Amino acid sequence: MQTETVIVQTLGAAGTGYVSGAAICRNLGMSRMAVWKHIDHLRALGYEIEAAPRRGYRLLTRPDRPLPTEIEPLLVTSRFGRELVYQDRVDSTNRLASALAETGATEGLTVVADAQDAGRGRLDRKWHSPPGTNLYLSVVLRPAVAPQAVPSLALATGLAVLRAIGVLCPHLHVGLKWPNDLWLDGRKLGGILCEMRSELDRVHHAIVGIGINVNALAAEWPADLAATAISLRQALGKPVSRPLLLAEILRRFEEVYDSWQRDGLKPLLPELETFSILNGRPVRVHDLAGDLTGTAVGLTPTGALLLEQPDGSRREVIAGDVRIRPA
Numbered sequence: 465m466q467t468e469t470v471i472v473q474t475l476g477a478a479g480t481g482y483v484s485g486a487a488i489c490r491n492l493g494m495s496r497m498a499v500w501k502h503i504d505h506l507r508a509l510g511y512e513i514e515a516a517p518r519r520g521y522r523l524l525t526r527p528d529r530p531l532p533t534e535i536e537p538l539l540v541t542s543r544f545g546r547e548l549v550y551q552d553r554v555d556s557t558n559r560l561a562s563a564l565a566e567t568g569a570t571e572g573l574t575v576v577a578d579a580q581d582a583g584r585g586r587l588d589r590k591w592h593s594p595p596g597t598n599l600y601l602s603v604v605l606r607p608a609v610a611p612q613a614v615p616s617l618a619l620a621t622g623l624a625v626l627r628a629i630g631v632l633c634p635h636l637h638v639g640l641k642w643p644n645d646l647w648l649d650g651r652k653l654g655g656i657l658c659e660m661r662s663e664l665d666r667v668h669h670a671i672v673g674i675g676i677n678v679n680a681l682a683a684e685w686p687a688d689l690a691a692t693a694i695s696l697r698q699a700l701g702k703p704v705s706r707p708l709l710l711a712e713i714l715r716r717f718e719e720v721y722d723s724w725q726r727d728g729l730k731p732l733l734p735e736l737e738t739f740s741i742l743n744g745r746p747v748r749v750h751d752l753a754g755d756l757t758g759t760a761v762g763l764t765p766t767g768a769l770l771l772e773q774p775d776g777s778r779r780e781v782i783a784g785d786v787r788i789r790p791a
């Protein structure tokens with residue numbers, strides 16, 4: 465664990481009590497000055513730490529930010545999040561993760577930010593990414609699969625996020641709207657942006673970006689999102705810990721990713737189908753070929769949406785934007 469994580473853990477374990485500076489120095493094998501510098505940095509990150517002469521340090525409050533010092537102790541993964549790059553602000557975690565992948569980042573490296581200035585969604589849309597409330601993360605992956613298999617990774621990721629939310633918020637009914645939307649009470653709760661760099665037959669890397677509206681309040685949405693976006697907090701009536709949710713997502717994502725890479729999407733389909741909000745619904749799909757209408761009847765092992773058309777024929781839709789039509 466990083467030095468500052470150890471300091472926070474030590475202070476946290478003492479509860480409301482003090483930990484002497486000498487004990488921290490001994491534990492970490494460093495000078496008082498070095499410990500002081502770390503304490504100062506932790507304060508700048510948002511930890512409220514009291515220093516009392518002859519008694520030592522006491523942790524008063526810790527920030528609800530997805531900081532490495534909060535996440536590291538919660539991680540149970542072997543690779544995902546073990547290298548964690550945290551930024552208060554970044555243009556886009558996907559952009560930064562991709563740049564790091566280009567310079568050799570290993571699989572599992574995770575970029576997380578408190579805010580994004582140019583958060584992006586599918587189809588060149590913007591991803592609203594204010595500070596202090598939501599989760600924005602991207603994971604570098606180097607899957608040993610053919611490039612054509614990578615689009616189904618967005619669905620597998622969606623499943624992982626749904627499992628994670630299910631652990632922390634078991635009473636919420638969050639669904640998956642093909643291909644990459646997390647849906648709650650008819651509104652958008654989150655989205656997944658899967659990007660890759662590949663040759664015809666080889667994937668260099670894939671970047672999976674995950675954005676979740678965690679603690680945004682109804683009044684905080686910009687006008688154009690107020691009617692279509694929702695957060696976990698809005699649905700639950702209480703905030704959700706971003707570090708806990710992030711650690712749970714990384715755990716579920718690593719587990720689902722390993723299964724997906726080994727066996728493909730097929731074993732995950734039954735569970736995915738239970739979350740799919742489109743099944744049995746009349747939809748309109750907008751894809752490169754234009755508009756299609758029909759009834760969504762399921763997902764295929766390659767991650768396509770199966771559409772039953774008005775003439776009864778079935779068609780696989782590989783990519784597109786889906787709207788539910790009024791029945």
Ligand code: BTN
Nearest residue numbers: 556558583584585586655673675
């Ligand atoms: C969508 O619904 O269109 C996908 C949204 C994905 C947003 C996330 S936030 C973290 C990561 N960084 C980005 O710039 N985008 C993704």
